[in-house]
Amino acid sequence: MDFYYWPGSAPCMTVQMVAQDIGVKLNMKFTSLRAGDHLKPEFLKMNPQHTVPTLNDNGFFLSESHAVIEYLYPVMFWGAKQFDPVKLKELETAYEFLNTFLEGQQWVAGTSMTIADYAILTSVGTADAVGFNIKKYPNVDAWFKRAKTAVKSYEENYRQHVMVFKNQYDDATGKK
Template identity: 30%
Template sequence: MGVSNKATTKEEQWKTAVPLEWRVKLLSVDFSQRSDVLCPTRPSAPPPKYVKMTIDFYYFLPSPFCRSVLLTARALGLSLNLKETNVWEGEQNKPEFVALNPQHSVPTLVDGDVTLWESRAICTYLASRYSKDDSLYPQDPKVRARIDALLYFDMGTLWPRFRNTISASPTQESLDQFHEALGWLDGFLGRGRFAAGTDHVTVADHVLVANVASFEAAGRLPGTGQKRKHGDALPFQQPVSRKF
């Protein structure tokens, strides 16, 4: 598959749309040291004992989609083989990466004969395969449906409405629509201690908190409500390193 010079991937479109000063700002946020972004642990649980795995993970830390997978991996105690892929420098267009993932997007995960992209699918896959219990992605059909609904909301509504505000001069309509989606998110978070109405962290929390951190870094949160309601619900502890 040849690599086009046109901006065909989500990452290339992001690079084209996001003003340079915003990209510099996002890169300046050391997400690896943000305990409110990358360190979910349960209040009474000891730090996870990491299990060395032969799972390759292609990622770019400014991407909330990549960080949500890192959150899930950390919660599971998985030590991933990290392969940083700078999409702003076009590293996802290298022939060897395109051969691995024709969509040439990050995150991309390779676990034996399984190759996955799309962060939400990766999070649920890791939770389903490697969790010692089903707390991150419960088998209960009602709870799982609530989690899936939040993942679809994030993918189909929340993130696209944020993306529409990414310009030097966003329209008032795009800002209003994004703030409307944030209001809906606040309503969802009011159903219980955690996003899906559970008393424990699920993959829905990993996905949402990673995105909210990007909203904050980009200066798009109108106040502290969304960050406080969601961030404080997660019992974040311990500094985190970039080695998982």
């Protein structure tokens, strides 16, 4: 996988750390923003928004750090034939924290929806797609339903992106 990055980018660094921690080898492609590498026609074909990070996995392009992380993470995270017990415990701990955090709150960061809700929505949607029991966390479950309704483009994007991750998980686990 080719990973187009600029060292000064925090989102690029986040993707690099996740990839390294889960053992995914990225073919690092330095992208000089100062030299305009991100504005060249070949880069714009991969990412019309001309931003880094950008991932090219044999012609499948992703260009937002959270989406790239979700793409890299699900099969490694969930394990080969079942939920990896160590990673599952980490996920449960994160959901317990989020459930407590959402106690008495409609949204993650205040009284109205923010970009934090968008970012978390993709992660919760992916976990839900591969069968993680969100209903075990009533505040998260209620927030998830609310957020899916509030984000008008959720269903369309869910079909286009999150289902890719579910299909990867299904392929890795032999489900179908």
